[in-house]
Amino acid sequence: MYRGRDLFLRRLCVCLTLFFAIFLAIYEVAESREQVFSIRLLPKKVYQGEMVKVFIRPTSPEIRLLSCNFLGKEIPYVKDKTSYWCLLGAGLNEKTGLRLLTLRWEKGGEKGIWTVPIMVYKKDYPKEFLKVPEKMVEFPKPILKRVLEDQRAIRSALSSVSFNKFFDGHFIKPVPGQIKSPFGLRRYFNRKPRNPHSGVDLSAQRGTPVLASNSGRIVLVRDCYLSGKTVVINHGLGLYSIYAHLDKTFVHTGQIVQKGEKIGLSGMTGRATGPHLHWGISLYGMRVDPLSVLRIF
Secondary structure, eight states, rough: OOOHHHHHHHHHHHHHHHHHHHHHHHHHHHHSSSSSEEEESSSSSSTTTOOOEEEESSSTTTTEEEEETTTTEEEEEETTEHHHHHEEETTOOOOOOEEEEEEEEEETHHHHHHHEEEEEEEEOOEEEEEOOOGTTSOOOHHHHHHHHHHHHHHHHHHHHHOOOOOOOOOOEEEESOOEEEEEEOOETTTEEEEEOOOOOOOOOOOOEEOOOOOEEEEEEEETTTTTTEEEEEETTTEEEEEEEEEEEEETTTTOOOOTTTTEEBBEEEEEEEEHHHHEEEEEEEEEHHHHHHHHOO
């Protein structure tokens, strides 16, 4: 008797689960048919390792945006008169395919959710095969410990997402030099793959002034084993810029800097084969192509 009752309860639970799943699916379809916002991407496609600016315009002045979510993260946004905008990006290792931008909204006390399909497209990056001494591939334990500590410090500096915007207008290149090594380049040392290049290397003679690519707050000044003297600027909205292999630094942690302000001099500190500037951009903890921030703004 108990076995029959248990079987009935299990079947009832399955039926209720299916009922609610179908109900939610119908509700979401009905919700998505209502045009709550118009969306425009600049540029029009999201590629691996790049970022885009998303313009969000309510279809009614009474609609108020409450929150944005993408790739499992809450995304800060900026209200601009009658519309909004935010920044989205995909890391180099982000899988291609359809993702959802989820927008929560309110209108006259009524609240709802509106989802926008965003496609992440594949982008091929160059590869480089080098034969180097084995000591450049495998680090001794003391050096490896320092490298890992440096990486943790940089990740920590890039981890927080401020919902305030510190930057103003377009971004600028920190030095005028040409690109020596592109973003996303994957090097193979003695056929062993290394992490993809997380920024761009710009040509710069030792002592070239390095300028802040936009306004923000200094969140890291550190002498790292691999990247040498390194500076990180928080520009707000989850956006950071990184400057590495500096010969000298002129800033300190917590300092507010303005766009174009001199933060250091280029050099070849750390593991560098010659003087240059490594310039990186991080968005929500993901490294993206610095050239994409120049194109967007």
